[in-house]
Amino acid sequence: MARIKLFWVSVVAMAALQACSDPSQVFDNNTEIANHNWSYVNRVKYDVDIADNSIPYNLYFNARVTGNYRYSNLFALVKMTSPGKKTLVTRYEFKLAKPDGEWLGSGTGNLYSYQIPIRKNFKFPAAGKWHFELEQNMRDNPLHDVSDAGLRIEKAK
Numbered sequence: 001m002a003r004i005k006l007f008w009v010s011v012v013a014m015a016a017l018q019a020c021s022d023p024s025q026v027f028d029n030n031t032e033i034a035n036h037n038w039s040y041v042n043r044v045k046y047d048v049d050i051a052d053n054s055i056p057y058n059l060y061f062n063a064r065v066t067g068n069y070r071y072s073n074l075f076a077l078v079k080m081t082s083p084g085k086k087t088l089v090t091r092y093e094f095k096l097a098k099p100d101g102e103w104l105g106s107g108t109g110n111l112y113s114y115q116i117p118i119r120k121n122f123k124f125p126a127a128g129k130w131h132f133e134l135e136q137n138m139r140d141n142p143l144h145d146v147s148d149a150g151l152r153i154e155k156a157k
Contacts, residue, residue, distance in 0.1 A: 024157065026050070030062050030150030037142035044134040044149045055155060056121040061094060061134070062150035067110040069145040072097035075137040076149075078118060083128030091137055092118055111147060121156045 031044045050057075063074060074094045081087045094116045097103050105112035124130065132151055136143045 022154075024154040026057065026153040026155060028062075028150070028152040028154075030064070030148040032148050033146050036066060036145050036147050038136045038146040038149065039142035040135060040137075042142075044151075046132045046151055048130050048132060048151075048153060050124045050127055050130055050153075053124040053127040056123050057119075058117060058154050058156050059119040059122060060115045060152040060154075061092065061118050062148070062152055063094065063096075063105075063114045063116070064147040064149075065096060065105075065112050065114075066145040066147060067103075067107075067112065069096070069112075070140075071138070072099070072101070074143075074146075077133075077135040077137045079131075079133040079135070081131040081133075082124075083126050083130065090118075115152060 027046070027048045029046060033042065061076065061078065065074070073096055075091060076094065077089055077091050079087060079089045094114065095104060096112070096114060103112045105114040107113075134149050134151065136146065136149075
């Protein structure tokens, strides 16, 4: 019985420590792309609560591609909708490989991960719930060999 209690106390403590590991993190989530085929209509959507609009934030585009991804870049639309329903859509080009084909992301097996800045020291105009949509904007539809796409928001240091 004592071992079971110790086990559960350890599990809770580990979870609490992990939750506190990055105090600047506001939001960090990735969405798996079905069959690694990202189509235009398969937008990645998140709602993020921004409690304090007086401080700056850094926003990042997260992506994972397989080693079979055919391009050295990825174009995406990032749509931000404020609590007041004002929308801003920006098109970004994310460099994923050098001209010689060497991947710029961190690799594990046949998967390459990226966390690319899209806005640095950005001050949200309003506090509240912000809606984000990420849409691939390449010519290929669907875009093959994209495993995940996501968003990270952190308090700027």
